[in-house]
Amino acid sequence: MLGKGLLQGLAVTAKNLVGSYHDPARYVTQEYPEVPPKLPEAYRNFPFLVSETADDPMGTLRCVACQICEKECPPQCIYIEKSKDKKPDATGKPQIYPAVFAIDTAVCMSCQICVEVCPFDAIKMDQEFAIAATDRFGGLLLNREQLAKPNAYYHQIHPTEAAEVDARLAAERRAAEEKARLAAAAKAAPKAAAPASAAMSPTRTAPAPTAAVPPPAPPPSSP
């Protein structure tokens, strides 16, 4: 009978009208500024550089300016310049650090390829999305100081992921020390056999010149 479909349609809109007053499934608007959005843990926006401690961010940057992320970044929006000198990193081994590390957030599309290819877990994805700048060129180009955020912040936004990364880094550090100690012990053993007349007294963790800790094999993909 002509009109049956029309009445059915009216019934559906009526059901939704009534439903919107009592059934939360039929009233889905979240009024953004008042109601903050609940972001899933995996949410990612622009990257940030991880520094071990909050008080000295530039000193404890994990990044060693290996420029893998600069090469792999699809839109080429990362710009790194190596430092001339070296500074000891978390494990005490002198590493190069980035003198200039700039990400042009006007070009970056937050695809997290840089996080994926970084062998040192030095760059992670942030969750802060309300970013505004007044100037298109300088304003959106975040330099090293603006990008660095402490590991504690990383734990705050990506708890499970941060925990895994820290566990792995701790394990590597332990392995590195274990190897360093073994190397030191192996070097110290022949001297013990020879008369102990050597002047040099083994320092606590002398930099092992010979068995340099092989740079950790780049783990292909960390979640």
Place this chain on the structure above:
Amino acid sequence: METPEALRDRLLARFPGASIELVPNGSPSAQVSFRIGPAALREVACFLRDDAELALDQCSNVTGLDVPDREVVETVKESQPGAPGGPPVVTERKQTRLQPGHLEVVYHLYSVARRQGPVILRARTGNRTDAVTLPSLTPVWRSCEFQEREVFDLFGVVFEGHPDLRRILMWDAFVGHPMRKDYVEPDDYEWEPTPHGDVLAKARRHYPSAAAPGAVQPSP
């Protein structure tokens, strides 16, 4: 579906005059293709579409390829007469030869009726400058209409017999074919000067303001 070799022999038997050859494919996908001389391209295509056993009624994909001129370094063995009565002296000389490039169009054909494919056809143009016409397959499969226009627009292959050969993605007044390997981007092309690397250098030339104090100065 019959093996590529059997199909090539059938085609050669069917079209004695045409030049039909198999092009091997190094990747594990082993999708072998047939390079067909432009002269017989449309007849072969019609045959492939109407043949009962093949029934390739869908041309799924038309792709343009640009193979630029290549410097080929060859070692040429020359034999000069050696000392009298002695063996000739063989000298090897490296000689660079310029292999002329060409434009190529690849057709991926499938059969919807018999659920088989792909059979891949390739056609080469004479060279990359003046002899760039190929017969259009739009009269055989209408799916080639837009895709051939795109190959014309981005590569510059002129399809003879196409009902409406115009640029499809670029605006009509656009000069040049962007997908060619030797395409040079116009310098003053309006773009977003990101202040680093060569882009910064280009920015300095065109947008002095971009090098304003605010932008990061690469350290000396």
Place this chain on the structure above:
Amino acid sequence: MMLPDPAATGLARVRKIEGDALGLRTPAFAPTEGAGDLLEVSLGPHHPSTHGVFRMDVVLDGERIVRLKPVFGYLHRNHEKLGEATSYLGSMPYTDRLDYLNSMTNNWAYALAVEKLAGIPVTERAEYVRVVLAELSRLLNHTCLAGFLMQDCGCSGTPLMYAFREREKILDLFESLSGSRMMCNVQRFGGCRVDPSAEWLAATRRLVDGYGAFLDEFEALLSGNEIVMARTQGVGRLPAALAVNAGITGPMLRASGVGHDLRKVDGYGVYPRFNFRVPIGRDGDVYDRYMVRMLEMRESIAILDQALRDLPGGPILDPKAKQRGLRPKAGEAYGRIEGPKGEIGFFLVSDGTGNPTRYRVRAPSFVNLTVLEDLCLGHTVADAVIILGSIDIVLGEVDR
């Protein structure tokens, strides 16, 4: 209730294409003698119902369309040249931007092509996760299409809002898995970048269970509606022979009665392990395309049920599979999957270096537009808008 069949109105214009053996050109419509002045109108590029930057140059004879030239390229970013300048891994996030409604299926098509090119095996769990993500993306796409199509028919937003309410649930799932709602960048060569957790799978299970009810309500609102039937039945009829010959793929081809679905034809991934049906239409008009997509969504729900039920354990990605410095041997490969809009394929030619020498995207929306003029001739402007809506194009994919 409808205009008499356009061909029978004596308005005939045959657009001659020489050498057309099959004569597949449907008779277009010539302006009748003494047709008065023809009105040249261009709909778009920012016309409210052209789904993005797309223009149609239309010549009207009174109410009837006698010529329609689609014009696009406004969103052309030369995606394929970018592909040549970027590494294989680097192109993956760019494929999200092709058909920006279905980044999951775009990624899968690209990953499949690279796996075919380099011969990379895919882990068992990843195959199932890919099917789950692809079918979720198909649900999302068809729901959006139904919303947009009804918006073009003139409903003032109601079906669109219901469609977007359901789409939000799926996007939340994608966001909690991959980190971004639409630009997921999840697939990798040989598997997926992230492994769905137990509560994610439970949330997906809840969504799938509730989706049938939404479809029933949506169909109650629209499918039986006499005005919808009057506006869409018999409009933009696509004959099966022309559909196949014009390379039309996806729901548009199936609505014309051709049961061609790559999930059955190619049997890629683990689709042969699921039993699902492929709905086909009879007339190939706008109503058939709408109904085929609604039925396809119900089939997707069936597939999701089975995939979630027997999702195996095991690694999501083989750690030794090379992603960053992938250098496939010289050669070429064409990989294709059944995307929500049709056959989306990637043709990659590699010369052994880290970047492909040719990176070609076969976009379904681009090829499906070939017959837009044939469908619209003889109809009114209001019909042309609906026919364009039923083809389901996304300009990111059309212009690349």
Place this chain on the structure above:
Amino acid sequence: MILAVAPASPADAWLERAPLLLRDALTGWLPDALRPWVSALLSIAVILGVFGLLFAYMTLAERKLLGRMQNRPGPNRTGPFGLLQPFADAIKALTKEDIVPRAADRVLHFLAPVVLVALSLLGLAVIPFGRNLVAVELEAAVLYFFAAGAATELSIFMAGWASRNKYSLLAAMRALAQLISYEVPLLLSVVPVVVVAGSLSTTGIVAAQGGWAAGIWPHWHALTPWGFSAFAVFMIAALAESNRSPFDLPEAESELIAGHLTEYSGFKYALFFMAEYLGMAALSAMAVTLFLGGWQAPLGLLEFVPSYAWFGVKLLLLLLGFIWIRATFPRLRIDQLTRLSWKFLVPLALVNLLNGGFWAATADWSGPAAAVRWLVSALLVVVPFVALARSLAAGYGPRTYRYAPS
């Protein structure tokens, strides 16, 4: 519920006579010569005030209800629950620049919205809002209402022509085709009411609908078979006359452009908008008067509620119906729209004319004869409806789909 001793008759309940007492209080101290003029001005002021506010809050109600039907809140930022939204819109309309195209015919361009608003207000003069609350008591009130309504096409033509823009003239032609096509069923559906009520004056028609059969079934015209069919045709035609949902062709985005209103902006556009809503309210008010028993109460017991309250409730219910329909239905194409009028509504209204005549002729049948009378009248409605519906919807219908052999 303590009810003061029921007044002798509902007519002289205090609340019932309140408006009249107010009027007498205001005009009592004037010399007799001036009194009719001032009371006329007073009733004009009341009508303008009430229907002006009704228009304002109709726009808000439309956006809130549309929102709620689409699972979203609708405007709720301006004032509590968005109650100040209409005034915000008014200020926006006033401050927006009013662009008049250079080639436009300035006089007609300005005149069109003014004429449209004036005409849609004129119709309200003869509507009986309460027991004896009618602005102008006319013997041929119904004819007056439709005479005022008929001229709206003129202003749409002026708007389309004065904009000097090919597309807006084309769109004005389509709008005129729609209005003229739906003018005929609108008028035809009113004739049976006049035949049965025996008078053209609105107060007469409302009086004819007084009383309740067996205390509970009011004598409203809409509750009789022929009356229900006439009411349905009237409402569909009213939808089309005020360019509302399934027929809002002129402003359809899928059309060429925004119809004949393309060249209007600022306050003139708001005037057109206001005219549309006032037209809708006027047609609904007339529908309430003709079919839903004007200010008659639905039940005898409910007579204590003042009559103008009943009129208001019925009017609001009809207007909410308009919004409900707008939220649900897509739009008809121009040829389907005119075909619906000429091949479905007009024949139905003509048959209904016969039905009304039969109903009036057999007014004195009682007992079993009344049942026969109802049956015949019902048949006279259902049979043509089914026949016409079948011919209208030939070739359409739900389809069954098969699956590809895997």
Place this chain on the structure above:
Amino acid sequence: MTTLLAVLALICLAPAVAAVLVRNLIHSALLFVLAWLGLAAFYLALGAEFVAFAQALVYVGGVSMVALFAVLLTRPGRTDLLPPPSAARAVGGLAAVSLVASMLASSLFWSRLPSMEPTAPIPLRRLGELLAGPYLVAVLLVGLILTVALIGGLLLAAPRRPAEGADA
């Protein structure tokens, strides 16, 4: 009463004269509408409500549309109509004046002018019975003429585009 009628006469005459003089055809068509409204006001002044509203409904609603459509569809698009040569204008003016004079003369001298006072308005029901009774034949005749005119119009419009079929 007579002053009211004089004012109404002016309301009728002014737009009519303006309609003749104004250059833009559309404006003149719209001015005609004003003249018809003036006529309706006349009937109202004389107490014949039904006739006034009928006049307003039929003329302002329907006939004005016909006039405007006619002006639009037939005009060859030239808005600047050349004023006819002065000789033709003189003859035209003379003819118009003589016609008006003869009509006025006949009505003033030969037939007895009805008294200016409005007679008691006929109740509507009585009017209806009159129309359905003695004047039924006249009403049916008028209906017939209108239908014939309608069908004639359709036939004239139809052949031009037979192929259009059931176009709107």
